[in-house]
Amino acid sequence: xxxxxxxxxxxxxxxxxxxxxxxxxxxxxxxxxxxxxxxxxxxxxxxxxxxxxxxxxxxxxxxxxxxxxxxxxxxxxxxxxxxxxxxxxxxxxxxxxxxxxxxxxxxxxxxxxxxxxxxxxxx
Amino acid sequence: xxxxxxxxxxxxxxxxxxxxxxxxxxxxxxxxxxxxxxxxxxxxxxxxxxxxxxxxxxxxxxxxxxxxxxxxxxxxxxxxxxxxxxxxxxxxxxxxxxxxxxxxxxxxxxxxxxxxxxxxxxxxxxxxxxxxx
Numbered sequence: 324x325x326x327x328x329x330x331x332x333x334x335x336x337x338x339x340x341x342x343x344x345x346x347x348x349x350x351x352x353x354x355x356x357x358x359x360x361x362x363x364x365x366x367x368x369x370x371x372x373x374x375x376x377x378x379x380x381x382x383x384x385x386x387x388x389x390x391x392x393x394x395x396x397x398x399x400x401x402x403x404x405x406x407x408x409x410x411x412x413x414x415x416x417x418x419x420x421x422x423x424x425x426x427x428x429x430x431x432x433x434x435x436x437x438x439x440x441x442x443x444x445x446x
Numbered sequence: 447x448x449x450x451x452x453x454x455x456x457x458x459x460x461x462x463x464x465x466x467x468x469x470x471x472x473x474x475x476x477x478x479x480x481x482x483x484x485x486x487x488x489x490x491x492x493x494x495x496x497x498x499x500x501x502x503x504x505x506x507x508x509x510x511x512x513x514x515x516x517x518x519x520x521x522x523x524x525x526x527x528x529x530x531x532x533x534x535x536x537x538x539x540x541x542x543x544x545x546x547x548x549x550x551x552x553x554x555x556x557x558x559x560x561x562x563x564x565x566x567x568x569x570x571x572x573x574x575x576x577x578x579x
Binding site: 362364400421 | 495497524529530531533539552560570571575577
């Protein structure tokens with residue numbers, strides 16, 4: 324399958340899960356996964372999902388502007404670099420963000436997030 | 447309990463990433479052709495959506511960018527270890543001042559650094575995007 328198509332499909336799945344059933348993100352991470360969220364470092368699926376579900380907003384919508392991807396090496400991993408904006412319910416202005424994922428293949432033929440770094444882009 | 451006898455693995459990673467980022471942007475801003483020393487034949491650059499592979503093509507692209515002088519200012523740098531051969535993933539955001547331009551451009555960039563046999567790092571993956579307001 325075309326890597327760009329895989330990256331795009333993953334990104335759509337990730338953000339739609341985030342925006343509708345945030346706790347469902349748990350099966351996209353494993354124990355070795357690392358998230359750096361606005362500079363805070365978190366490791367492991369449980370801690371990561373705990374962080375994401377305790378963010379100070381209930382509803383949000385990610386709108387993706389750009390998706391770039393590259394293969395990361397012989398293990399079949401993919402680096403995905405996303406930029407877009409994040410609309411929080413009740414807020415007038417959307418927040419701009421950039422995020423990178425390092426996806427690794429699972430034996431079942433899908434991907435999990437090994438590395439995840441998120442940053443808001445302030446004006 | 448560990449003795450407090452130096453930086454932790456995480457601190458070391460941070461130091462290496464920081465040193466690399468400082469070196470990279472210093473070269474970019476002062477001696478752009480020498481950036482080629484940081485890439486290998488397998489290196490991949492995606493620059494504002496354009497995909498380029500290999501030292502020569504990457505160096506060529508960077509030296510042909512439509513500005514002579516520039517200065518990068520780094521706002522944030524995050525890093526994590528990558529399982530690929532002891533690699534490091536680095537995520538940078540900052541601004542780019544072009545000579546003669548009044549307003550700075552904001553950008554984000556990510557690198558995957560892979561260790562070389564000589565004990566330094568090269569850029570295996572590089573993705574650059576401007577962040578429009």
